[in-house]
Amino acid sequence: MARRYRVRQSVSEFGQLVLKASVGVGVPLGIAEDIVQSVLWLQIRGLPADRSICQALTNLDRGDANPGTVTDWSRHQLEALPGKKLSSVYLSVFLMDALQTGWPAIGKPFIYAGVDSPLLVLGALAWANNEAKRSFCLQFVTDEQAFSVKLVAGSATVHKFQEQSTSALSGAGRFIVQNADTQPCHDEAELILDERLAEDLARTGCRVGLTADATSVACLKAFADRMLVLESDRSLRQGAGAGVIDSD
Numbered sequence: 001m002a003r004r005y006r007v008r009q010s011v012s013e014f015g016q017l018v019l020k021a022s023v024g025v026g027v028p029l030g031i032a033e034d035i036v037q038s039v040l041w042l043q044i045r046g047l048p049a050d051r052s053i054c055q056a057l058t059n060l061d062r063g064d065a066n067p068g069t070v071t072d073w074s075r076h077q078l079e080a081l082p083g084k085k086l087s088s089v090y091l092s093v094f095l096m097d098a099l100q101t102g103w104p105a106i107g108k109p110f111i112y113a114g115v116d117s118p119l120l121v122l123g124a125l126a127w128a129n130n131e132a133k134r135s136f137c138l139q140f141v142t143d144e145q146a147f148s149v150k151l152v153a154g155s156a157t158v159h160k161f162q163e164q165s166t167s168a169l170s171g172a173g174r175f176i177v178q179n180a181d182t183q184p185c186h187d188e189a190e191l192i193l194d195e196r197l198a199e200d201l202a203r204t205g206c207r208v209g210l211t212a213d214a215t216s217v218a219c220l221k222a223f224a225d226r227m228l229v230l231e232s233d234r235s236l237r238q239g240a241g242a243g244v245i246d247s248d
Contacts (some may be wrong), residue, residue, distance in 0.1 A: 025060050047119060057220075064085055076095070077110070086115050104177050111175070122156075158193035
């Protein structure tokens with residue numbers, strides 16, 4: 001197996017990189033700002049959001065994923081166009097807004113199929129729930145990951161289990177959300193994150209910075225560079241860049 005090289009950045013530096021990369025592929029600024037919070041919530045807690053956001057932005061850039069279309073406002077149903085993946089960037093913000101309206105209600109689970117990077121949605125809901133203060137469960141299954149999560153105000157308990165993906169789209173996954181009163185949130189699976197561990201990881205991350213896969217950082221930088229413009233003598237004279245002489 002090839003060795004993955006890691007790089008360390010401050011929380012703010014990594015957040016700005018994700019923001020610029022998201023805008024670089026055409027994500028509106030407001031949505032980009034929200035997805036940054038999802039990525040930071042996950043990355044600080046040791047979950048590989050760096051790879052997930054690169055995958056999600058690459059899918060948007062290639063046209064493999066799209067924001068989807070609402071099929072039922074009362075059920076907060078969002079579906080991708082036929083043959084496409086549902087963008088986790090846009091689903092995240094859609095469900096963050098839904099939390100403010102009392103979603104998810106007790107009853108049948110909410111199922112979102114073909115989500116390109118479900119981990120990002122977990123981070124978004126966990127972060128947004130600090131304000132919404134709701135209790136609910138979610139589960140997502142991809143070719144590589146299978147997590148069961150219970151969210152309460154201010155914390156998330158995450159279990160990892162083994163299950164085969166049922167997605168028809170390679171690399172996409174199934175994301176299920178339901179009220180916590182409807183069923184247990186885990187099946188005696190491996191506990192990988194609880195409130196105490198999350199607090200320890202958050203303190204450490206804010207103190208010493210975050211580590212991310214070097215390939216993911218390079219991917220994000222490539223997208224972020226699209227926000228740059230070529231310099232000219234005129235732009236330098238008007239204050240852009242480092243100036244036209246060393247003493248500027």
